[in-house]
Amino acid sequence: MRIAVIGAGAVGAACALALTEAGAEVIVLDRVGVAAETSSRCEGNILVSDKGPGAEAELAILANRTWRELARRLDGDRMPGQPATEYEAKGGVVVAFGASAGVLADFAATQRAIGIRAVPVSAAELRELEPHLSDAVEAGVHYPDDAQVQPSLATQAMLARACRLGAEFRIAEIIGARHAHGRIIGVETPDGVIGADAVVNCAGPWAGAVAALLGGRLDIRPRRGVILVTTPMPQRVFHKVYDADYVGAVGSGDAALQTSTVVESTPAGTVLIGSSRELVGFSAEQLLPPLTEIAAKATKLFPFLADTMLLRSYFGFRPFAPDHLPAIGADGDVDGLFHAAGHEGAGIGLAPATGELIAHAVLGSPAPLDPAPFLPTRAGLRSAA
Amino acid sequence: MTRRVAILGAGPAGLAAADAALTAGAEVILLDEGERIGGQFWRHHEQLTDRRMQHQHARFAQLRRAVGAATVHCEASVWRVDADRGIRVHALLGPADASGREAITIDADALVIATGAHDRALPVPGWTLPGVITAGAAQALAKRDGATIGARTVVAGSGPFLLPVAEGIALAGGSVVEVVEAAGVGAIARGWGRAPWRLAAVAGKSGELAGYVGGLLRRRTPYRFGQAVTRIHGVGGVEAVTVQRVDARWRPIPGTDRTVECDSVALGHGFTPRLEAAIQAGCDLSTERFVVVDDRQATSVASVFAAGEITGIGGADAALAEGAVAGFAAAGGALDDRRIRGALRARTRMHAFAARLDTHAIRPGWTSWLDDDTIICRCESVTRARLDEYAAASSRAMRLATRAGLGACQGRTCGRTVETLTAAGVDFDRRPVLSSIRIGELARLHHAEHKEQE
16 A cells, blocks of 8 residues: 655654554655754654643653654664654653642642643752742642653654655655545646555645645644744753643634743753744744743743843744644545644654554554544534634 | 934945935934944954055045944844834844843834855865964954964965955964965956956956055965865864865866965855845845845835845945945935935946956865865864765754754854755754844843833
8 A cells, every 4th residue: 555645744754654664655745855844843842741631631641652662762773864863751840830830730630630640849849850940939740751852853763764664755745636536546746646545644734735735624724833042051951841821822722922931951952942822824024022922931930041142043833723633534525635733732742643543544553542532524623614 | 304224234335324324314323243333344453453454444434434423333233123014123232242231122214234244164174173264264363453373374265355364464474375266267367357456457456456466476475276275284283284276166186286384274265145134124035145136225125225245245345335325225315316326336347346256156066175074064063974964854854963053153154065065955044033142131122012011
């Protein structure tokens, strides 16, 4: 069976790897190259801490375990052109200011009920975990299972492994599709038609546009996120540290600018500071409000940051699904067309589990969990479209 | 109502723009990151600078007097330029490493971008040894401080800029062993006629260039054409270089190596325009990656003008003429105004000179003098072999995997070279924030604007 995967970001690479490992003949197509967009413009979160009980939390818990094993496999056997994933199970620390401490404690209790390790920590314990945290922070929750990869490198590593197992990678833009009897039989590129028995749309924030090109339907929109990177320094941030209001912002559908602080160190010694969310299309304009608001909130969490230098900043577009769940599975209208998109800020973390769900949908291999909540045909996604 | 014109850069282009805008009746705000106005061309120090290195000093003195009527901010780090809803420039005042810099926000009716160029040095095996600097750095050291990097310097690369660099080193007390120019005699004859200093008469540059060549002759410094420094030798510092003949594509010709002893090397292979501010403002670029301007030096963005090296490498005289036109137009002046006629004529003349600089443009064969382990990105110590390993990845993926261009200089030094080696448009000069800024300084802007709204 020959499968075309469209998009060489983290989700496309993970789908290609899962499908190749399951024995399919896979060709990955991307208009720019591996990890050219969203997967090179994000933080590489593999989080369980920001998920409340529900389908996405189940997927996140599964993906968290899968990443641990996958990173070991990828990094243990590298080849030229395959970078290390920089997987690090550093753990997350979520902190709350003032009155929101109670809300955070309640949220953590619901997480513990579904098996997430969420350990309440006192002010003193917080200082042991993060000595440079602001004195104003009085309560927090420690999530030992939160992890991180360098997202671009992890994507490259997954694709390199897939190619080593026989997948083909080609730079080509999709301009249309070929159908026969209501079934997709190939995709059109400027260089000709590429025949396929199945097509998997992993085009991230462009997945809606690609779905339309292929005759299908998917409501995925770009949500802009800005990240600040400091100059390298001796390590002063030891976990992924974020403000409890992050959880609210992730689940929000508000179009206006929202920011919530996420701070962490990288192996290169830089500190990454996020995060913002805006529904502004694919716009590069008006970047100052998110940049300055992120900076203001981060210095409130870690006062020492005020005197550190910004080395660079960048922004990317996350694939936003109106009902906040990724769309994974068969298209409702076109046979042979599948989607794996709409993970918003969780695409890196959820990628390996998404790949397994796609292998189930396309090839019928065992499903790692109930696929129903994520189906692109679900009411929540259809009604919003 | 008086028009308010903001000008980025106080080199020849920016100063001429300020002068012309003032003449046309505008209010002018001039910003420059340097300690004092003058840019790289008139880099100086009141006590340390040798007057013989101050070319066109009378013009500088005139411009300096003229901009007395402008608001001039030196040591200004412009970190953000927005031109999508009117023009707004954000800057911080004070030494870049100082804390407590004053933040200023300038709203203007028009903007002139005159940010100039970095000098460019191609990598050569051994170029990370102490004693190797760029030609521009050697020149700056000589002009500003009257100092040299060593006692015996080889000046190598391409273009007429090597001549004032050699002159500067000599005037600062150093000795130039050789000037090594990669463009061949044939190419130079085709580009310039038989001798560059004679043909440059077209542009009125003959006196200046002939003076440099005369200086070389007097000091018995060889001026080699069609040759390149292809290796730098030494342990702990420069001890010698290998000079080789190169073909028309700058490929070294085997069997032509010579060893030249020296203790320092100044490398200069032309210039890279500093496009970040223009890109951030939204200005269209040409396929050669210069800012596209019309007769009025107007860019594709309303009320944004550009002048000098960012519109095409042409040297100080072209920059002065373009700057004057840009400043005049930005202030609302018309091109048929007689006060701008001289600058328009000079611009035409200097563009003829600039076209000839193509003779010295980098040719692709230079990459064959690199070794696999030659460092390309100096901040992150990325070798040529490492870049080759990821040449097939997307530009962002390549950068993140190799770390090329992710260090302190953010690709300002290696960017174009990385693009050449990976055959990819890396786009290093597209960045949301233009210069060094503290997180706390960014935060203060948020607090200030938040208060404004309340």
